[in-house]
Structures are given as C-alpha cells and as structure tokens.
Amino acid sequence: MSWIPIAMLAVPLLGAAALLLPRFAGGPSHRYGLAVSGVTLALAVVLVAAFDYGDAARTQFATDLPWIPGLALRFHLGVDGVSLPLVVLTALLTFLCFVHLAGRPPHRPRALVFTLLVLETGIIGTFLALDLLLFFVFFEVVLVPMYFVIAIWGGPGRRAAAVKFILYTLLGSAVLLLGLLVVWAQAGTLDMVALARGGGAGIARSAQIAAFLAIGVGLAVKAPMWPLHTWLPDAHTEAPTVGSVLLAGVLLKMGTYGFARIAIPILPEGAAAVAPWLGALAVVGIVYGSLACLAQRDLKRMIAYSSVGHMGFVLLGFATLTPVGVNAALFGNVAHGLITGLLFFLAGAVKDRYGTADMERLGGGMLRRLPYIGSLLTFACVASLGLPGLAGFWGEMLALFGAFRPAAALSRPLFLVFMAIGGLGTVLTAAYFLRMLSRVTHGSPAVPEGPPVTSAEEIREILGDEGPVEPVAAGTAVTAAVAEESAAVLAPPAEPVGGRAALRDVTAYELAAWVPLVVLTLLFGLWPKSLLAITTPAVQAILSGVGS
C-alpha cells in the first residue's frame, strides 16, 4: 500500500502538468481541478481506511528511495499518527476549495487550478516527507504558487501582500534550512525517523540549541508566531477566498507540524532549552492576537489575527513538551484548519455579497439579510472561540492543561503564568468573536435606530407587526444544520426581505464546501477521541527523547 502517498503527490502534480497541455486552453478547468482533487481526496480516504490504528506511532506506507546521493537526500515518504490527520485535512480543504470555485469560477481558471494543484502537492508532500531535505523541498514548493494565488487573484493591495508573504516566509525557510543543515552536519543523516529514534543522540547540546533556534524561527515564521506574524494579516486579507482558506487551513500547519516532526523529537535538548521562550512568545501571541482582533475593522483581517492567537495555543502546547501539550497542538492544528477554513469561506462569501469585509460598512443584521450565512458565521465563531463540544475547545483546553504541568525539565511556575495568561486569552478570544458577531450579524440591516425601545418584548412586537420576517432561525450554531439539510433542495433560496437590496443567500456549491467542515467540527468536538486516539501513540513516541 505504500503507493498511496506517492499517488497522493503524483495525482495533483500530474494533474497540474496536464494543464500545461495546449488542449486545456479555455476549457472548464475548475471542473477538472475538482476531479483531480477529488481523486486525491479519495486517496486520502483510502489512506485513512487502510491505516493501522493499532500502531499509529509507526511509520506506515513508507517509501524510501535514493534520490540525490550527493546530498544524502532520499525520497522518503510515510504516514503516522502525527501526519495522517493533516494529510487528510489538506486533501479535504483543497477539494472543498475546488467545490467553492466550481460555484464561483474565477478569472484565469486554468492558471488558478494549476497553482492550487501544485500547492496541494507541496503541502501534502511536506506532511509526508520523512527526509529533512525532502521536507524542506516540499516546504518551499508552496511559496511560489501561494505568491501567485495572492498576487493574481487577490484584493487591491495584493502585490505588496504577496511580496511580503513570499519574502518573509522565504527568510524563515532559509533560516530553517540552516538549522536542518546543522542537524545534518552533526548527526550525519537526514532520515527523520532515524533521527527521531535517536532523540538527539550525537548532537552536542550547544548545536542542538542553535539548530532548534534556527529551525524554530523558520517554522515560527510560517506558523506564525509573534512577533514574526506580520506577513499573515496582509496575506490573508488580500488573498482570494481559496487562498485564505488554504493559507490558514493548512499552510500555517506546515510550521507547527515541523515542530512536532523535526524540532522537538530530533533536538530534545534544544527544545528543553528554548521551550520557555517559545512558550512566552506563544502566550504573548495569544493575548496580542486577541487584542489586535478586538480593534480590527476588517472581517478577514480579524480572522487572520485570530490565527495568530490560535497558533499561539498550538505553540504553547508544543512548548510544554508534554504528550498532552503536543496532542493539544496537533488537535489544535486540525481544529484550526477546519474552523478557520470555514471562517474564511464565510468571510469570502460575505465579501462577495456586500462587496466589502469592513465591519463598519457591513452594518448589522446579517442574520436578517443572509440568515444562513449569518448562522454559519455564528457557528464558526463559536467554534473558533473554543466552545466545548466543538473542535476548537480540545486544542485550547489540552494546551492549557499541558502548561499546567510542563515537562520535568521546564520551570513549572513559569508555565503556570503562561497558562493563566493563555486562559485570559480565551476570554479575549471570546470577546472579539462575540463583538464581531454582535456588530455584523445582530441589529437591523436597514432600519435605522428606531424609537427608543425599552424592552425586548416590545422589539418583538414591533417586528412582528412591521412585516414579514425571513423564515429562518436566529444566529445559531445549529441552523448550520438546517442549511445543510436543505442543501439538496436548494433552489435559489427565498430572498430575505429586509427592506434593502436582496442578497443571495448561500448557494448549493457553497453549502457543499462548508458542510463537511461543519460536520467535522462537530464530530471532533463531540468525540475528540477520534483524533486523539491517532495522535497519542505517535506523540508519545515523539517525546520519548524529551521525557528521559
């Protein structure tokens, strides 16, 4: 079965290459992209089905071929409990992006499909690679496609944002490469599995620290960690919807995945030495990101900054160097991918309809004008702020729990402080999301502030008398499900009557793209074991070097 990982790389890559053929010019490329990514997703599903869950810590479906002996670079792929969820997430999100595109064909579709498929190859490759340099190569593959996604299909400030993105992340990658080379120079091998098994054996402590710093900085740029995050808001804000979704959903995960795959298992002593700093920056990121969100005006920008905060929790999880912390980080990765992916889809949908994502100009009353989208937005926000029962909770909770008792080598009081600050961050997170919901989804869209209203009951009376109200429930988590259910029968939905120009509520394509995210968010939230059971054995294997 070891052909599956290779096939997962080959399908999108060859699919992209086939697009270069002249006969594709002008064709319905987005359908083609849908098919290719669908095949990739199917392969991912096969991977999930064939995965041996009893032995999640072991590398499965391994391929190990020599590629460049001169660089000791081997084409070494494999899947284990750490990478499997992310691989599937990538395949899923890419597929959903194509579903989204199918409903809303972009300009220059062929180029976009090509770019996205290459992007998918790079991301999946990063998660599959088990050779340090191969990892690096795939890590770099995503840069240029993402640059073009932003620079060609982005918003008005796309050029600057794209340049900032690629330069900043390349700087990170270059530093990362230096760290990897230090590891190579010291340990003499590039095989991640062997290196992780060795647990830093043969690498001097000072070299470990240096390498961890370099690798950590490289990954932290991608993650992103405060204060290396400033490329992210611009990139997210300017990127087209699919770009934002992939950027937030999986691209950021490459950074955090690197911590779990490379930095911590291979350099345990370095990790132990740097972890307090990592934790400190992580909690600063949590609070800082939340505060920044609190004062944002742009919806997409706010969601982007929220990623800084959420990634702070993920990094805090890593910094604890405990199984529970790393578990939290991996869980948080997946949850953030699902939820923020959904949030960006929604923000894109809002932007498409209103023509702006500026909260001031959006006004209020989205629940009235676009009840489905408003409801889904509420759901996504509530999931993102870490409500128990939804996926976002477990990552945050376990990260804080990990910080409650960090690894023995770390200072507990320090991490208790981190935990307290992180806990405060969860409140701030809730604050900005609810504030945004209050501003955007609540209130009345058209009717200016009416006569002074003293009681809620009166409001109800007024509304009841004033005219028809759209037939959909209020901003609720689960109205999402209503929408989901009715997706099949979704003819153009009944236009909401709000007194202003009617906007088209959710389309079938959009629903098809969003519903899987909603369902998975609920699934992982209600039954976290589905994910934790895969990661826990792998995490314990990762940390075997640290604990000793």
Add this chain to the structure above:
Amino acid sequence: MHVVYPVIVSALLFSIGVYGVLARRNAILVLMSVELMLNAVNLNLVVFDVWLRDRLHGGQVLTLFVIVIAAAEVGLGLAIVLSVFRNRGTVDVDRLRDLTERGLTAPGLASSGSGSAGGAAGPSTPEAGPAATAGGGSPGGIDRSEAG
C-alpha cells in the same frame, strides 16, 4: 646590485601607472598608464629571474608573454578608443556615461554636447535608433566625429 633597488623602481613605476590611470581623463593616456604598470611587472619579473637564477627562466618567459599581452591590449584598446571616438566624439573616460544607473544624472553629459545635441534633430539613422532611445545623444556624437 641588490635586488631591492630595481624592485623599488618597479614599485614606483607601478604607482605612477596607477596614478595615471586614476588621474588622466583621456583614454589614450590611461592606456599608456596601464602600459607603465605592465612594464613595472616586466621589470620585476626580469629582476627576480636574474636574482633567483631561475634555471627555467620562468620570469623571462613570462615577461615575453606580458609584453605580447600588453601589445595586444594596446592594439585592442586603441581600436576601442577609436570606435568610441567615432561614435561619441570624445575619448574622455569620465564623459562616457550613457550607460549608468537609471535616475543618476550624469553631469558631464550635458556639457559635453553629445547629450544636448539632441537625438531628435540629428540624422536618425536606423542604427542609432536603440541608442537614441536609451540614453541620449549618440547621433549628435556621430555628426561631430565625422565633422572632426
């Protein structure tokens, strides 16, 4: 004679050459200064050859090569200077500033006349087209050189 004296002479010669290269604006004179530098090298080589009593006479052999190289360089150099003069009407090194970073003004250019001669007014031969668009006034230069 101790080896130091000729070496010092050659060093002085080399320095004079360097000075000439830096101080002279006329390309021909610069070329001559370079010759001085090369001759300093030659002197060095011969002196060392003698002083070391090199059985292979590597120094002398190399001297011959250097002389040949110098000759070739001067020949080529003069040809290039000639070509420059034909195109620009000047052989002042510091006035040849058509090729420069964009946006940096070349103060010498305006006064030299080659720039101000006005490409538009000159007989805009097809050959001169690219140059005229790029930098300024080579057609004017051609006029001058033909006149001179």
Add this chain to the structure above:
Amino acid sequence: MIQSIDYVAIGAPLALASAAGLVLLLDVFLPRRTPGALGLVALAGVLVAGGLVAAQAAGGGERRTFCVPASGAGPGDGCSFVVDGFTLVLSGLVLGAGVVVVLLSMTELAERRIPPGEWYFLLLCALTGAVLLPAARDLATLVVALELVSLPVFALTALKRYDGRASEAALKLFLVSVVSTAVMLFGVSLLYGLTGTLHLDRLSAALSAVPGASGVVAVAVVLVLAGFAFKVAAVPFHFWAGDVYQGAPVPVAALLSVVSKAAGFAGLILILTTGLREQAALWGPVIAVVSALTMTAGNVLALRQRAALRLLAWSSVAQSGYILAPLAVVGGNAFAASVAYLVIYAAMNLGAFAVVMPVSRTAARNELDDYRGLASRRPVAAVALAFFLVCLAGLPPGLAGLFAKVVVFRQIVEGGLGWLAVVMAVNTVIGLYYYISWTARLFAPAPSGPGRVPAAPMPVSASVAVGLAVLVTLAFSVAPQLVLSASG
C-alpha cells in the same frame, strides 16, 4: 629539450583554435550571403571540442603534458597542462555554454550588421581560453589563458561598431580589465620573486618556506586574486558589470556572465586550492568577506533595477557571491560545492539570457516592463523565463537552483561559517524580491497601450537555445546528482 606533447590532452582547445582559424578563412572565401554557415561551423567546432571533452571524461584518468622534470626546483612534477576531473567539468561547462552562446549569436547576427567572421573567430578564441584555463597549472599559462578569455570579449563587445553604447561598454570593460590584469601581474611577479617558480603545485610549499616576509606574501596573494576577482565580478571589482551587460550585445553579456565567469572561478579555484593551499589561513577570511560583500552588493543593486540586462548583471554578481562562499571554507573538498553551483548557475543563467535575447530585439530598452504580459504573447518563452528566474532565486519548481543553494549552504555550515550562512540566507531573500517581481510581470496582464509590440516569432536558434537550457536545467532539477557526482 624536446617535449612530447599529449595531443589528446590538448585536443579540446586545439579543436576550438582550429575552428577559429577555419572560420576566419571561410569568412574570406565564403560569399557574404551566408552568415548562418559560419555560425554552423563555429557550432560544429564547439561540438567537436565538446565531444573530445566527453571522450576524455569517458576515458577517465588524468592526462598531463608540458611537464618540466622535477629537478630541484621544488616538489611536484611541474606540469603546465593537466586534464583531470575538475578540468573536464569546467571545460564541459564552458563548451555547453559556448553552444548556447553560438546559438544566441546566430540570432544576433541575423541582422547582418555585425561581421560574422570576426564575431565567431573572437568567440571561439574566448572559448579556447576558457577551456585552456582550467587545465593550466602554472602562472604563465594561467595568465595567458585569462587574457585569451578577456581580450576577444573586449572586441566582441565593441563589434557593434555603429553603437556608441557598445563602444562605451567595451571601453569600460577594457579599462577595468587591464587595470585588474596589471594588478594581478604585479602580484604574480611578486609571487615569482618570492618563490622562484611559476608552477602552482610548487608554489604553495615554496611560499611556506619564505622566511619573515609574510606581509609581502599577503600583498602578493591579494594582488593575484584581483585578476580573477575581476573576472567573477566580485566586490570591489563589480562596478563594470551593470554598464557592460547593458551596453554589450546580449550573447556577449551571456558569455561574460557564464563563460568568462567560469574561467575566472576556475583560475581562482586553481590558485587557491593548488597554488596557495598552505596559505588558506590568509585568504580564507578574505574570500569570506568578499563573498558576503559581493552577494549583498549584487542583490541590493539589483533591487531597484528596471532594465532587464542590468538586473541580470547584478544578479550574476550576487550569484558570484554565492559561488565564492564555499571557497572561504578552508580545507576539505569545499570547492566542489562552488563548481556544482557554477554548473547549475550556468545552465539557468544562460536560459534566462536565451529568453531575454529575442525580447531584446523587439523592445529596444529591454526593461522589465517590456515583459509584462509575455505569458499571453509567448507562453512558452514566458514559462521558460519564469522557470529560470525561479531557479535563480532558488525556489521550487526551480529545484536545480534550490539544490545548488543547499549544497553551498551545507559547505558553509559544515565549515563553521555561521555568519556567512546567515548573510547568504538574508541575501537569498533580497534576491527573491527582484526575481519574483520580474516573474510576476510575465504573468501580469499585458499593457494595452499603443506601444505594444506584436509578438514576433521566436528565431529558431534562440528557441533551440532556450530548449537546450530548459532541458539541462530540468535535468539538473530532477537529478542534481549529475552535477554533484561530476564536481565532487
């Protein structure tokens, strides 16, 4: 004393020289109407030389000729001409580049305003020098070969006699070059004076034996390096690059950026690793600092460039910095990384020139904005150029460039030059800025102004050149081992 000459060893330069002569002869006798014929002859000459090199590589082993018997003048066998792996790789590089340059020349000369006979003659002479140089093992041969590379290039630059800018470029190149040569020769004379030998393999030991003149040795070493530093356009010898690339015909710029540079690096590597092996403590830091300055200066200068050729000039300066960096690592086999980078650099840089060449014929000023919308006018050329630029930046899908950088980084990191690695990392980022902004222009919507140039068909020779470069670069991307095993 009659020496036996190993004609197999000197086959490649000999073939080139013969081809040069043949071109000159044919130019006299052939009718003027067929400039292409001369190009084909030159191409054949280069290919024959390449075949010889390939045959030697296949034959394996090492060939030496022009030897002086070891008679007390020092250790080593005193051979002036040695064909070993290093020589073969660089000769192969030069000849491969020569093929592309000849192909580009055919496009350049298609307008028949440049005399083809002289052009190809000079070109082949320069190639002869560049092939000769990596085989040279004594200072005299080295100097002569270096001049053989330089002098024809001045002439080639100036061969657009009607173009004042070409003449100006030639003069600038000439001036800087001859001054550098003079400085280098002065250094050579000092080295000779200190050691009494010109053979590289005897030089090092002899220098170590020089008592109490370390100052003079240091000065001599620095001066000798100057000549080669000029060739590779290292700081502070980089000033000429921008002006000359811009003024010279595009094939000459390509020649300068690849062949001439390869020759410079060959000489530098020979001098450093053979002639001055024992003096590594002396030149190691110098090379490191120069390398850092060179990559920084090149990248920073390219940052605000609007003219394509100037940008390529500064980019090639920056790339020189990367190639220099492993040389600063004292000892070991670090120079192999330089050679590997050089080979890959040659492929991708020539590719870029090969695409720029036809564009320069429709857009006179050849500015970056002229490339706007190239993807819609000439999709293949645009994709190729994008590929080369991304390669130069060192990002996938340009894996060749990425691996080249990895090789270099690895040597630096292993050599313990952490600061240089960081400088290079930062420079990679700066470099990416201009490469990617150029690449982005290719895919930007074309300007709809009246000045838009209609897409002319790609000249065949240029297409072949581009195709060749793409193939080679792709091969290096997929299997960089080709380069690594050859240069290692």
Add this chain to the structure above:
Amino acid sequence: MITLAVLAVLLPFAGAAAGLLGSRVPRGRTSARTARRRAAWFAVLPVAISAVAASWMAARQAIGGGEIAGTLAEIETGSVPVSVGLQVGGLSALVGVLVTVVALAVQVYSVGYMRDDPRYPSYSAFISLFTSAMLLVVYAGDLIVLYVGWEIMGLCSYLLIGHWWEDRANSRAAVKAFLVTRLGDVGFLFGIFTLGLSAGSFRIDDVLSADLPRGTLVAATMLLLAGVAGKSAQVPLHTWLPDAMAGPTPISALIHAATMVAAGVFVVARLYPAFLAAQPTLDVLAVLAAVGMLGAALAALAQDDLKRVLAYSTISQLALMAGALAAGSEHAAIFHLVTHGAFKALLFLCAGVVIHHVGSNLISHMGGLRTALPVTFWAMTIGFAALAGLPPASGFFSKDAVIAAIERSHGPAQPFLYGCALVTVGVTGAYAARAWLRTFFGSRRTGAPDRRGGHGGHPVPRSMLWPVALLAVPALALGFAGVRELDWESAATSVVIALLGAGVVYALWRAAPEQDPARVLGPFRAPCERAFYLDTVYDRLVTRPVLRLARGVVRADERVVDGAVRGSGRAAVGLSGVLRLAQNGNAQLYVTGLLAGVLLIAVAVVVLG
C-alpha cells in the same frame, strides 16, 4: 439504568437537532405554521420523556436504589484521561428532576408565549440544547464532561438572551453574559486541572476520594469558586444577570432563575467534600455571599423593571444558598436551590404573563392587575410569599434551613454572614411586598407607552397559564417535602424580620399608593438602583482599558512590529540607492574603487593576518 440517564441527556439534544434541522423540511413547502407545530413537538416531547426518566431515577434514589454510574469511553489525552461517563447520585437525581420539570414547564409555556415569533423553532431548540447541557452537568461523572455541559449552557444562555438580536442592547447583554461567565469559567477550568492532575483522574469519585493536600484543595476550590461565581451570578461576577433579562421571559425563568444560575451552587454541593476540606475557600465564599445577598436585595428594592427586580432577587437568593454552603450545610443549600427553582421560575413566568398583558416591563406602568389576571395574581402571591420566606410557602422552610445553618456555623466570617442574612431577609420582604403591591394593587397607571396603539390588555393564552398554575403547586408545597427539622426559633426570627420589611413598605405604600415605596432608601436609592455602580466601575477598569489596549496593540503592530519589517525592506532599498551612487557610469570611478578595494584588502590582510 445508565441508559436512562444517557437517554435523559441525549433526548433533548436530539430534540434540539431535530428542531433545527427538521422543522422546515422540505424547505419552501413547509408553512410557518407547520414548522412551528413541528418545532413545538420536537421541543416538548423529548423534555417530557427526560423529565419522566429523571423522575424515575430520582424515585429510585429515594427508595434507596443506589447510584447509577457508567463510563462510555476513556479518552486518552497523553496525561490524565477523560472518562466520558455519567453518574447519578442522590443530589444529581434531585436537581435533574428540577431541571427537567422546569424545562418542561418553560417549553410548554413558550408555545404560547412565543406564538408570534418567527424564530420559535430555533428558540425552542436552544432550550432543548440547554436542557441537555444542564443535564450533562448534573449527571456528569467526570469533571471535563461537566465542564463541557457547563460551557454549552453558557452558549445557550448567550444565544437565548440574544434571541431578539435586532436590538443591539440585547446583543450587548448576551455578549456580556457570555464573557463574564467565561471569565469565571477560566478559573473553573484551572480548578478542574488542579483537582484532576493532583488526583490523577478527572472522575469526580476519584477526585473526591483522593487524599489531596490541603493547599491543593484550597487552590482548586478557590479557582472553582471563580466559575461558580460567574455562573451563579455571585459577587463580583454577577453583573451580567440583570442585563440578561433582555432575553425572553421564559428564558429568564428557566436559565436565569431556576437552573443555570443554580448550577454553580450545584457544583459546589457536588464537590462538597473538597470544599469542606478547604476552610479558607468557604470563608471567602461566606464573605462573597454575605455581600452579594444584601447588595442584590437592596438593588432589587430600587429597581423599576419587574424582571430586574427578580434578577437581583435571584442573585440575592443564590447568595443565600452560597451562604448555606459556606456555613457547611449542603442540604440547606440544595433545599433552597430546589424551592427557589420552583418559586423563582413561577415568579418569572408570572412576570411574563404580566408583561405580556401590559406590554411593558416597568412596574411603574403596572398596577391594579389583580382583577385582570386573577390566576397570575394568586400564583405570584405564592411566589412572593415563598421569596419572602413566609409560611407556609416553600421558601419559608428552605430559607429557615439556610438561616439556621448559618446561625449554627462557625468560622471567622460567620457573624458577618449571619448579620447580612438577617438584614437580607428583611429587605427581601420589603422588595417582594413592593413589587407585589405595585403590580397588582392600586389603580391602573396610565401613560404606559404602547406602540400597538391600544392600551395593554393582551389576552393571555392558556398554554401560558397552565405552567403557571402547575408551578404554583411545588412553589407552595415543596417545603413540606424537603423539610427535615424546623428550627422554630430562627424561623420565627426571620419571619418577623421579613414581615417587618414588608410592613414598612406597606405603610409607605398606604401613605401614597402612587409613589414608589423605594423612596424609603432616601439618598441611598440611586446607588441601589444602579447596583452600586459596579457596571460603571467594570467598564472603567476593564472594558475601556482593554479596548484602549487593543487599539494600542493594533497601532504597535502597524508601527513597531510590522514597522520593523517594512523598515528592513526600506533599509535594503535605501542601501540600494547608496550603492547605485557609485554606478554613475564613470569608468574612472570604477577603477578607483577597484584599486582602493585592493589596497584596503591588502592592508587588512597584512594588519589583521
């Protein structure tokens, strides 16, 4: 048997899902009427079954059936595992019955109350979701599971307070409620961490049976107290509750009077052994409770909004329960919790009827409704009697148990707590009397702004009256069921005090029926009405600084963090400009640079090397 507990939890959840998903399917062909009817069934039926199941389990407990416990799964976290399990003990069974019964009453009541609301399906679904979450809290066998339910309750509270989101004020109130409780919940979560990690398990049984050091217990219970204070609206995190009255009245009855706010008290009782071993926590709780009960009662006396009166009274009564807990009587607290759940839900539902009838929340718009709403009048009379602790209403017995427990307790804070409790009893009598008199007696006040043109007098649907009548029964009689022993002495004291308070108000009201008896407070009235300006203080101390900080962060991000990035870019470009200066086209400058460079390098090598 555990299936029954699972069923009780899951049925309302399924009802919620069905209500949201199924009410309008197929879309477009389902009339609003059908959808409403369907949603109503989805809402009422599961809760009814849950109520039966809960009662069954409670009955089984009562006859000594022993605990029901079961673990569905263990979730490995890499550290202490989470065991997904339920556990129904005596306390849980009792509170479970309270929750389901009140929820059922509210669901039935809402069918009528929300008759005209187009968003009834989502509304009822959230109530079902809430019921499910609360049952999860009550039946949880594991602290993390409890926490999950705890937070989902918070979400439902948020969604339901903001049900009429067209009004920004409701939206703000909802956000405030969520954030304030969330703040406490962070502490709660940390408390759970402390307990779970020290005990090596999150299972409540394991935690309670573990022999934990006292310091750990104090720390853990203090942290838990934060969550309790948030959820149960105790000082200093109580400020959200009065604002939460913006929600529909049934929500106030269910969530903000009977169930969710009681969850805090429930959790303390559930983990009581841990609290008992941590005396400092109990002392802190005592002080908070004392301050809270008196302050809230005074605030209730000065409010004009009927629902706010009830809200402050809820805070006060919850503080009373907390006081009982602090005094060491878990039984008294739970007893009062149950009776309070009954009579406060009754009061809210009655208030809902009144508000529905009058069309205004303000007491000053009411009056003389005794004749118009006889059923409501009598039900509310019972409710107020229970609230004031007058016999024979249920509140009398439970409050007496609390007062007696406080009286008998020992502790540094006991005198203060006891004093406050007695004064509170008096004030409670006063505000209950005030609200009762001004609502149902006197003349009908005119001038109530009514946007529907006519003047009030909305007919009250029957489905609203049934629950009222039904709830009146336990509100009146529940006391007899729960009483263990009656301390006549303290009972007499508190009744006398309560009557005293009520008497003062009555005297004032008699003197001038048109004027508000709250004037007795004199200059103290304004602070009471504004709840001692705590909202303002929080706004100044927390909200505004945080927002200012947020703006500062955005500025700093722009100028400093990103500024450094852009600055380095600009520096590179600037450096480029400098280096370009040398590229002026003058070959002699190039040569000069070259030679100078060689010289420099040579000198450097000679000097340094």
